[in-house]
Amino acid sequence: MQVQQTREFGTPDVFEAAEVALPEPGPGQIRVRQIASSVNPVDTKLRAAGPAIAPALPAVLGCDVAGEVDAVGDNVRRFVPGDAVYGCAAGLVGRGGAYGEYVVVDAELMAAKPANLGWRETAALPLVTITAWEALVDRARVVPGDHVLIHGGTGGVGHIAIQIAKAQGARVATTVSSADKAAIARRCGADETIHYREESVEDYVERLTGGRGFDVVFDATGGSDLAKSFAAVRVNGQVVTIVSQYSADLTPMHTKSLTLHAVFMLTAMLHGVNPAHHAEILTKAGGLVAAGQLMPLLDERRFNLGDVGAAHAHLEAGAALGKIVIDIADEARNA
Template identity: 30%
Template sequence: MKAVQFRAHGGRDVIEYSDFPDPEVARHEALVDVKAGALNHLDVWTRRGLPGLDLPFPHVPGSDMAGVVQQVGEDVTRVSPGDRVALLAGIVGESGGTGDGADAERHDDPTFAPDFRIIGENTRGVHSEYASVPAENLVRVPEHVPWEVAGSASLVFQTAWRMLIYRAEVRAGERVLVHGASGGVGHAAVQIADYAGCEVYATASSAEKLDYAADCGADHGIDYEVEDFADAIYELTDGRGIDVVVDHVGEATYGDSLKCLRKGGRFVTCGATSGPNPGAALNRIFFNQLEVIGSTMATPEQAEEVLELVWDGVFEPRIRETLPMSETARAHEIIENREGFGKVVVIPDSEL
């Protein structure tokens, strides 16, 4: 089969689309004929090389995909050949699968388990013609859902859903600031905050992106290229501040995000694309009694909750571009250069 892969960490030039051994199917796995996948910032970091990441090469990236089950292992009952499925990328345990959370540190939540990993980051990914994955990591996709939607929704919508609904516990009427509203997690968070009845403030780098954010449910848009977002929030809220900041940017936004929060406000983060080590600003945190909350992925139950809303059309993954997998380097370029709004989808060349 053909697969996206790289044989060393580096720039976009290390990415190739070439022959790769057909996957074997273990007892607990299902073989999926991949119809579409999507990129995330995680794919860029994995290709560049994360600290402590020790991958066997060549590595196949990709944490989002959808397709048709072709074969199942002898222990599999969750899915059957012919099923339309999408991937939940979080896995726990040596054999894979999300498990039942029994070894999680708290809340029976597998994302707290010490061996929680992400398909495509810590293990072989799914941007290939075929992928063999733990059957427990698959959810069914209704017939009416296009492959581009099914293959691009899972990671970003489950991440944003957990951040807002379960970690920050947003309530109707609260003011929520979403950074990077044109990106995958950002545009999902705008839709979820609007769905929860919040007043949504969105930042992006152009008027065009802010128009898209407004279409997704943002009530106020701030172009951070032309105005200071903390000053803008002060003006827009008459000095009251924001209840919740949703952030995946990190160093570039952290300090001013804390300034935006009202006393008792919450800052929830799932990433740090601009750098992981901002100044702590402990004085602002303790004096204003702020909460700084980390969030990673979602439990299988949380992921299925939000994906049902995607399948029903309540939420929509916006697609900025669809490319053949042989052009995955260009897909990385789009993400790195922050071009466009929404998700970048890749499709096996054999499907085009």
Template identity: 45%
Template sequence: MKAVLMTAAGSPEVLQLQEVVNPTVPVGNTELLVRLVAAGVNPIDTKLRSRGTFYPEQMPAILGCDGAGIVEAVGAGVERFRPGDEVYFCYGGLGAHQGNYAEYTVVDERFVARKPASISFAEAAAAPLVLITAWEALYERGRLEPGERVLIHAGAGGVGHVAIQLAKLKGATVSTTVSTEEKANFVRQLGADHVIFYKQTNFVQAVLDWTDGEGVDLAFDTVGGETFYQTFPAVRVYGDIVTILEPDPKTVWKSARTRNLRIGLELMLTPMLLGLEESLQHHADILEQCAKWIDQGKLKIQVNHQFRLEEAAAAHQLLESGAIAGKIVLLVRDE
């Protein structure tokens, strides 16, 4: 099969399309052989490519956590799927298990969800990592409740644009930060109630004005760095802030401590890194629920750029430019 191999850590040019051995499904287990149609491209992919994977001794590597495709064959123990089923999932791509920048992959049926019927494979491949991240950050780490006010940083981004929708589905009121009028229009279409142009406006003051000086119940940081700790004063006393980035060593915690904030750290890759099978099954459950909302028209995935599999390097270059909204997808084959 054709696959994009990461031959070494470095610039996007280390991603090379090559022929590799097709994966197979061992007899008697619960794995699926999936003929991939599309693969999502995420910031974790570019970070692993530039710094090295979590398993540097296992090189070359195939990146790509997100995948969508058609079940080609099943192990003898598979119960939920059969050949021809359309699926999507977030599994592999960290350096140990093969990722989805490839024509085929093998994944356990417990970690797979049925693809939403109403969207393309490209849209489905763009969805898993950001859906799971936003779901865990808002619903599990942040314990978001109906009627609460939430601040979502970078609402037009991959995680941000689904976080806005999940927050609204929970019955929350949403404020979000954006950089341009185009992105502001986009997030308003998703349901954002209050839009802050962070380059022109002090977002903390804007949030305090919006909440009559109280602050939001929950802040969701998808940016990291100074943005994380600068957000503390925008959160109400005894409120929550969740970040998907590792806090900077220079983080000033005084305001968070004074306000008695509850700090949440969200890394949806934890189950893959630590081999937590029950949590990986929970991820599949999240995707099953999100698929229902997508098919009901309550949740949308924005794909702004599509590349062919052999253009993986160009996809990485675009993502690293930081100038996009929505998601980037690699098309493995025509739908």
């Protein structure tokens, strides 16, 4: 089969085409004929730095899987060849990556593809949807009436988080950097938008909450937004972050009696902690898709399997608006 692999970690031009043996599924695994995948920030970080969680070199990267079951291993009961599936199940240490024509994955991480969603949209969903779900539903337990602030509402995770929070019955505010992005955030369901370059935290907290603060703040961007999150949340409120690999002053947590959640959705794959829950999340997400409550935003640029390096460069340049999809098979390339 054809793959895009790297023999060293570094810049996006490290990817090269290669032909490798077709992998065989082991017990509890399925082989998926890949139709599409996507590019996430974690994929670029694995390619650039090769941390301990990266596959061994030569490495095939790519976490998001979307395709048809081609073969099943022993003890697999949920899927049969021909089933359309999706999941975040590849591209880490000890696992093949999704940037290839086939990939072997653990069946328990996978869910049935949403019937009314195209392959390109399906490939865009797994990692970002699981991340947003774990943050807002599993950790913060957002309920109807909660006032939720999402930093980075047009990002890959952020635009999905808006939709999940709305599906939970929340009132949603989000930060944006332009009028165009504010319009996109509102199309995703945001009730309120904040031009963070033009309005201070104190001002928008006063304007939108009467100075009380938000019930839940979701930091999907990192950096200084964690401090802004502490400033924006109410007393006894909750902050969830997905980017916390830096030092931060936690004093405001103490003075406001806050709860801080750190979410890294790859933990289930890395440590084997309740991986089946990811399939449960994606199954529920499929229900939201069917109900018209969830739809990914796709970047307008198109990339094929041979363009993985260019797709990574596009994401790292900050030029993408929406998820970057890799079209692998004809079902995606011709969509």
